[in-house]
Amino acid sequence: MKLSADLQALSKRLGHRFERPELLVRAVTHSSRAGVNRDDNQRLEFLGDRVLGLVMAEALLAEDKSAREGQLAPRFNALVRKETCADVAREIALGDSLKLGRSEMMSGGRRKQALLGDAMEAVIAAVYLDGGFDSAKTMVLRLWGKRIGSVEDDARDAKTSLQEWAQARGMPPPTYDEISRDGPDHAPRFVICAKLENGQSAEAQAGSKRQAEQAAAKALLAALERTAS
Template identity: 70%
Template sequence: MKLAADLRAFESRLGHAFHNPELLVESVTHASISSATRPDNQRLEFLGDRVLGLVMAEALLTADKAAAEGLLAPRFNAMVRKETCADVAREIGLGDVLKLGRSEMMSGGRRKEALLGDALEAVIAAVYLDGGFDAARKLITRLWKGRIASVKEDARDPKTALQEWAQARGMTPPKYNEQARSGPDHQPVFTVAVLLDNNETETASAGTKRAAEQAAARALLTRLEQDT
């Protein structure tokens, strides 16, 4: 099978020459355009998630040989969460080579966080099946290198950290309310406010509701910790 020019360029960006190019094609094929003769990437995504997890756990252990499990776990979660995978996917131009159905393409599928994150996991699985574990480890280590080196001492999810802060002070969990949604359907902007029992609040905007909640929680937690 001969790869199209855009996939050959993407293969070069990955740094892995596929012995079985069909694996690469499958990894970038979304369910919206799949058929009996054109499998989508969902099965590969399932495998890639597990390969990424194993490689990342090993990489974090190697990067900090003194870190306890209590620090390693939030770092791990920060490295493998869908938002991080989507960011890595954008850096290598994965969205440009995705094979999407017309409706998904028209709704901005090439920029959707979940879709990009899932596709990157599928690409990791394709490399694993094509070249083995060492090839997958090499790819992940290279793509995540800067993130692994700079992962924060406390990489807890901001929403989880804010909830723990509130509960430690006898408060109920923070409440998140969508304040507004703007922009076109294919590129929306969500504005979300977070509120605590003591009426402390912060507002943030992002391209997904979850990202806006995370940003609001992070902003409020940062301010509260500075005030203490």
């Protein structure tokens, strides 16, 4: 089986040459496009999630040999969550190669966080089945890159901290409004405004809504700290 031009390009971005190209085809096939002769990526997604988890667990232990389990757990969760997988998928333009049904394609499926995250996990499984654990590990470590070393910042949940701040003062939870979305589908930029009932607010931008919301919450917390000091 020969890969199409777009999947050959994806294979190069992954840094893995497939001996069994059908695995990559399955990894990018959403259930909306599956059929009698075409399997979807759901089973690969299940496996890829576990492979990613093992790679990240090993990487975190190697990165910080003195970290306790209580410190490692939130870092691990930040690295393997669906949002992070989707961010990595956007960086390698995985959405451009997704095989979607017409309805899913018309509703912007190539940009959907859940679909991108699932497909990224499926691709990890495809590399694992094609080349073994070492091949999958090499790819994941390269694609996740600096995230592993800087995960401490991502592991701090600013939205939860801001909500707790508001609740402690008898306020309802903060709201998060999307101010704008710019950029191409594979590299969007979201501007989000975090706002409290008392009118205090802060804006931030990032490559995904989740990251922008976290950044806005962090900015608002910093502003509240400056006001209090």
